Amino acid sequence: MSARFPKAATPLGPRARIAVVVAxxxxxxxxxxxxxxxxxxxxxxxxxxxxxxxxxxGPALYFRDTAGGRVAHQPLTGARTGGTRTRGGPACDRxxxxxxxxxxxxxxxxxLPKTYAxxxxxxxxxxxxxxxxxxxxRARVSDSGRMLSWTVFATGDSYATTSFSTRTAILDxxxxxxxxxxxxxxxxxxxxxxxxxxxxxxxxxxxxxxxxFYATVSTKGRTYLVEGNMRDWTAKALRQNVECPSLSxxxxxxxxxxxxxxxxxAPWRLYVLDLRTMRETPLAEKHSVDDQxxxxxxxxxxxxxxxxDGPGSDIWTVPADGTGTPRVxxxxxxxxxAVAG
Numbered sequence: 001m002s003a004r005f006p007k008a009a010t011p012l013g014p015r016a017r018i019a020v021v022v023a024x025x026x027x028x029x030x031x032x033x034x035x036x037x038x039x040x041x042x043x044x045x046x047x048x049x050x051x052x053x054x055x056x057x058g059p060a061l062y063f064r065d066t067a068g069g070r071v072a073h074q075p076l077t078g079a080r081t082g083g084t085r086t087r088g089g090p091a092c093d094r095x096x097x098x099x100x101x102x103x104x105x106x107x108x109x110x111x112l113p114k115t116y117a118x119x120x121x122x123x124x125x126x127x128x129x130x131x132x133x134x135x136x137x138r139a140r141v142s143d144s145g146r147m148l149s150w151t152v153f154a155t156g157d158s159y160a161t162t163s164f165s166t167r168t169a170i171l172d173x174x175x176x177x178x179x180x181x182x183x184x185x186x187x188x189x190x191x192x193x194x195x196x197x198x199x200x201x202x203x204x205x206x207x208x209x210x211x212x213f214y215a216t217v218s219t220k221g222r223t224y225l226v227e228g229n230m231r232d233w234t235a236k237a238l239r240q241n242v243e244c245p246s247l248s249x250x251x252x253x254x255x256x257x258x259x260x261x262x263x264x265x266a267p268w269r270l271y272v273l274d275l276r277t278m279r280e281t282p283l284a285e286k287h288s289v290d291d292q293x294x295x296x297x298x299x300x301x302x303x304x305x306x307x308x309d310g311p312g313s314d315i316w317t318v319p320a321d322g323t324g325t326p327r328v329x330x331x332x333x334x335x336x337x338a339v340a341g
Contacts, residue, residue, distance in 0.1 A: 048106070050124040051088035056097060058341030061296070064095050066312035066332035071095050071104070071124075074330070076296065076338055085330075090124055093136045095335040096294075098145035101127075101173075105136035105150055115152050119173065130178070134167055138244070138292050139335070142206035146174050147213075147230075149204035168201040168215070170230075187217065188236040189224065196220065203244035203292050204228075207251050214245045214254060225256070225273075239278065243268070244292035246301075248320070252276065255283075255293040255301050255320065270303065272320050281322045294336050295320070302329060302336040 050071070056062070058076065065072040071089025075082060089095075093115075094105040100122045108114040108131065115136045119128040134152030141148050147170065154165040170179040182201040187194045196219045204215045213228045217237065225242035228235040246255040252275055257268040266288035272281045283301070293303040301320050304313040315330035330336070 048091040049126070050090045050120075054086070054088035055123045056099065056102065056339055056341070058099070058339040060339050060341065061302070061315075061329065062089070062095065062097055062102075062337050062339055063315055063330055063333040064092055064335040065089075066307075066334070069093070072333070073339075090118070090120065092118075092335070094139040094150070095337070096139040096141050097337050097339055098141045098143055099340055101141065101145040103139045103141050103148045103150065105139050105152075107136055115150075117148075117150050117169070117171075119148065119171070130169075130171075132167065132169065132180075137166070138168075138203050140204050140206065140292070142210050143208055143249075144210055146210050147172060147206045149206070149213075151202040151204075164200075166200045166202045168204060170204065170213075172230075182215070185228065186232075186234045187226070188234070189219075190237070194219070194237075201226075203246075205245050205247040205254070205292075207247060214247060216243045216245065223259070225254070239273075242273070245273075246293050246295060248295050248298055250298050253320070255295065257289050257291070257293075261288075270301070270318070272301075272322070283318050283320070283322055284324050285316065285318045285326045287326075291334075294338065296336075296338040302338075304334040304336070307332065 060073040061076040062071060062073045065087055070091045072085050072087045074085045090104050092104040093107045096103050102120040104118040104120055106116040106118060108116055113135050115132050115134055117130040117132060118126055121127050132152055134154045137153055138151035149170045151166050151168045154167045168182045183199055198219055200218045202216050204213055206213045211230045215226055217224050217226050222240055223243050224237040225239050225245055226235040226237050241258055242256045244257050254273045256271055258271045259267050260269045261267050268288045270283045270285050270289045287305055289303050291303040293301045296302050299320050300317055302315055302317045305316055307314050312332055313334045314328050315333045315336045316326050317329045318326040
């Protein structure tokens with residue numbers, strides 16, 4: 001018995017091929033729309049705003065609680081945290097605050113990643129919402145609450161790789177003026193004006209005068225600490241290999257992460273830079289810290305590290321002078337900030 005083979009398919013004509021392509025596009029589009037609608041329904045199905053009783057007040061350590069992704073707080077006494085965790089804050093992927101207001105970055109679900117930059121008052125009620133393309137990664141508020149800054153990944157999702165691009169914005173709440181991207185700032189490196197298509201900024205931290213600020217700029221495979229001036233809209237590079245600076249409450253030192261290894265799993269170590277002497281001090285935390293550390297007071301820093309017993313992260317603290325021992329302050333938390341109240 002001879003084997004039987006299926007008949008060869010009849011080639012599709014031009015009109016039939018077009019019809020198949022159109023059907024495939026419609027099917028993919030329908031699937032994408034369905035995914036977006038499903039993701040948005042999931043977001044709408046859970047509470048994202050703060051409970052009426054949850055406000056800014058202290059002294060307390062505020063942070064993003066891994067369980068549910070909403071902001072929580074617990075008592076803060078000097079350099080030590082403890083006591084009962086109070087939940088009920090807004091849903092945020094990144095969070096930072098002053099005594100009178102806060103900034104909440106919330107990832108918006110969808111095929112193309114976007115972020116809501118949500119400005120909150122002292123009762124953590126929404127005052128303004130700005131939608132920006134990208135994935136949320138850094139948030140900062142000046143001590144006065146006037147100046148806000150946020151960074152999103154426009155492409156990529158890790159500072160440990162070279163295939164990322166960031167977009168950093170600054171918002172002045174007093175004037176309402178929004179700088180959507182820092183990339184147009186007049187930058188000086190080694191005493192000369194600098195221009196390059198690969199310039200990226202991230203990790204802004206503000207001084208008490210709401211005019212001076214520090215940030216990281218990267219270009220040509222190098223990172224620099226820059227000091228910026230809001231009035232002149234200028235920035236000058238101070239030194240290399242400084243990322244995610246955080247200015248101390250007394251405005252004399254910067255905490256930052258420094259690249260100490262080419263190992264993508266552990267590239268950074270936490271340091272403190274004295275702005276008067278430009279002397280660097282490595283801190284007692286020897287794990288790689290991929291965070292913009294927060295000062296709890298003039299002697300203590302808080303930061304997030306990956307949790308050792310599951311997904312998410314824990315908040316640790318360490319003395320800012322290079323002494324002492326790191327310790328866990330919050331299990332299941334990130335985005336720490338001290339609020340004096």
